Amino acid sequence: MKAQSLEGLLKDGDRVAVSNITGREASNVSYISQVYCNNIVAGWSLGKAGRTINVPGGRDIPVFGQFDQLMTQLPDDRKPNKVVVYSPPEAVYGDVKEAIEHGKGYIDTIYVITENVSVEVTAKLRRLCDLDDFDIVGCNTLGVINAHDGVRIGAVGGDSPAESFAPGSACVISNSGNMVNTIASYLQSAGLGISYGIATGKDPLILTPLKELLPLAERDPRTRLVVLYVEPGGMYESDALEIARQSGFTKPILVFVAGSFAEGLEISLGHAGAVANGGCTSASAKMKLFDDYFGLEVFDPLKQKETAERLAETRKGLRVNTLHDLVPAAATLISAMEWESDMTPKSPLVLRPWLGNLGWLSGKAPAHLVPHIDTIPEPYGSLVKKYIHSGLGRTTSRQPMRNASHASSNDGVTPRIWGYSTLKLMESRSFVESVLLYWLGKPVDNPFESRLVEMCLIASLTNGPGTISAQGAKLAASAGNEPNTALMATLGAIGAVHGGNGKKSAKLLIDIFANSGLTDPYNRDHGIDLDELAVGFVSKFKKSKSAAKEAGVDYRKVPCLGHPIFNKDTVNYDPRERVINNYMEDKGLYNIFFDFYHRLAQELFNQQATNKVHAVNVDAAIACVLMGIAWPRLVDKQITVERALDLPFLIFALGRVAGGAGEYLDHREYGTDMDMRVPVSECRTLGRAKD
């Protein structure tokens, strides 16, 4: 190999170029690597020249069209000395050839991450690199990490490499990248950190075989031991141990050999390279190879003392039977070699259940099988609290949705909404019921709910021609536009300020009731002390209001209380809210959110935060109606909080866009062209002419 020690594979100061960098995997991994260690100087991708991958918190990565352009255009001190190949299998040979041709004198190591490269091409890559004195790692490698220098190539360590790879003295070598990560995490429990993590690749031909890596580990001053994950297939270990014997390899080895269960079965294991084919290539043959080399039987966690005594004499290493035995085996090795630990051992390897409910099995399972949930480590603990244990709303998973929908389908015969035939909906359900089905995923539970929403829609239709949403429709008509433009203009003229208060109101209700234990908002016997909630809220509100006033900044107002017209009395009401409230009272219905809102308005007055009892306005009424419908679905985690928050605004927008249509039709038929124009004489100039 060109590399003389492990540092030659990767060290601080190495400059990395990435092929096909705009591809999905390459760009994701490069981004994380750049944030971690900033060692990528450039990438190349056919047809993508001139682009830049922006890396907030790291150095942006320029993209070139081809590798020769990258080499010509980068200044000498930025030219790469490592190349990472992420190209599709068909392009790998060409990319490596180019790297050799144009990178001579600069590049020393090429990493091939691509999988499904043919064995013939793989062999050719090694030969090409041998001829021109390049090192090559792969194919199908996850990469390499140098924990002391805090640098990596490829995806070793996943999204948070520093988490598993604390600097230390163990060099982990594995064909499986995931096992490099797993073993590094395990070793921390034995007080061992990592010098290097090397994923050699999972293909039948491993181009950086163990026999070439062991001499590098021997020469690496930071490596005290080598930890191996071994699968069936190939003569790699047999060759390496032969060389270790001949050259007097001095560093102990810990090894786990997997795959003995597959012997006698004609199956290949998960990795393409793990196909046993006789000789010293089966798992059991490899186990014997190591046991012979070590001069010790496989490690038994119950015999650590005896093993440590023997190990102090042999000093060659140990084989373990299960992966988690690596931890006591490493501790035994440290004691036998009389080493200091690399670090304080992290918490021991034990099972730590995060979520558990054994249901019917609880009574039958012995105590040690019943999960006892302890503290979940951060950042997961907070996330579990937020996404799983928080009382309200579901979480969703993301996927490409271009041609997919939960909400609608069409089998060529019947269009459906959440599985319900639109034809049947037409026959037996109202428009409002169908819209609520579309938005919520299930039909509404109570007939009165759709009636209440219908009232909300009617209330939203208009607040007179002067509202800016009506003005939008009128402007479109005045300009001679078609109806669709008028509808867009209406929608374009509503937003966070005009119509958006419903969302703020819904947010307020969710914040207040999230941890109240409320399940049925229509049940009067809810057992919640609403006055206490209102008093608490108003006290906090007053404090933040006076603090904001003192600081001279705007304070956050209570949403949906007050009305510009209905504000003359000591106790005020919005007549549209009254209609909804009266309907509910007539029908003997109860909605806890209405109840709370009125108590809140009263309490604000009681505590002199307001000088009158403000009207609970129609926006609050819409929010209360929609939260009544959404609440059981939030409790049952059928819908997200975000969806619930959007409902009041959507209802307002739906009603108002119909109102906008009314304004448009009226204005188009009776208005004159351009009548919305403000004459120049009425326009005021606030600046002055500058030329």
Place this chain on the structure above:
Amino acid sequence: MSLRVGELGFLKELAGRFQIPAPEFVVEPVAQSIVKDRLEKWGSGIIKPDVLTGKRGKAGVIRTVTDYREAVRMLKQVAATEVSGQQPRTAYMVQAVPADMEVFSAITYSSRTLGPTMTISLQGGMDIESVGEAGKVSIPVGIFRGLNAYEASEALSHLGMEGQLNAKLARALVGQWDMFSSTGMLSCEINPWRVTHDGGVYACDFKATFDGNNRKSHDLGIRWPEYPTNETSFEEEMKAWATSSYQGQAHVSDLGGKKILPILFGGGASTIIIETLNQLGGDPIFLSDFGGNPPYDRMKQTAAICFKHHLARASLLLILGGKANNTRIDVTFAAIGDALQEWVDENGPLQIPVVVGRGGPGLVQGFGHLKKTLDNLGMPYVFFGPDSPITMVAAYAAELASLVADIESPEEQENVAS
């Protein structure tokens, strides 16, 4: 995917194309008159099953015939006789080549030289593993330059073969290399080459594996016959599904177990998990690897296939992998949860426990989705994060599965559940 080819495929499609000397042959079904004609010309023939078996499983059914009536009968009989549990595709009769000598030759990629290597022995007709080191020679072949006749001749001389025969066989070995490198093979064995007393050389048995990743193996213009396989319907369905897309892995092998249905992620992780389950009596039903960041649809269908074939008889569902580098846990777990929900919708309630262990992007959201599904279905569950070692989770699952399997009566479970 690697494609294997036996002697009949070689005789029909490859020998002529690469000018490798080989005996004549006829394939069942064949007219009696043709059989009679060939046997009159050849003197005797050998009847073999067209089956792909490892090692020398065919030996027991091979018949030498001289009489054409017997040959016709034997062709039908051999075609219908299972070899090592496999049904032959057909049978064929090949010209018997009387030989003074048998030679072994094989080309494969060597993990030692990291390139192709040809192994030659003059003790052909037997397993190469049983030939001592002195009786065989291995020569590395330049991956760019290929094998030339001089190198082949040198190797044969090393084994003691000289003169005309050396030259003739060396040319035949070059032909074998040409075939190997031109068709994208992973390995190719001719055992034996039979050498007649007058110096004729014939390739008399053959097996090869093509590298599915090598374009050359797809571009041969040959439609290889389909052999009956020992694959279970589960393996077959998953294989077809796996080849339908390159996005994400869908690799399974039935292990014949009866307790744990394992949905596993990561090649290395799946191996050590199955190893642990096996050691501790978890009795896994199959080996699986579903990593590689499968999209939602891919993962859902993959899980649905597993559930369709094995969920009804499993004692425990294990969803386990290490800390993923790229695979999105929220997407994969949502897909598994949805597939499980659909299975229950179709097949009725299920009460087996589900043990989950995973780490990676979108982990908690993925746990949230799966937990909700399991809560809805009333299935017992335990979730472990990346701070629990996967082999310990596997050990826990093995013990829990054994407990469930020991609770014999499903009625008893129902009583407890209600």
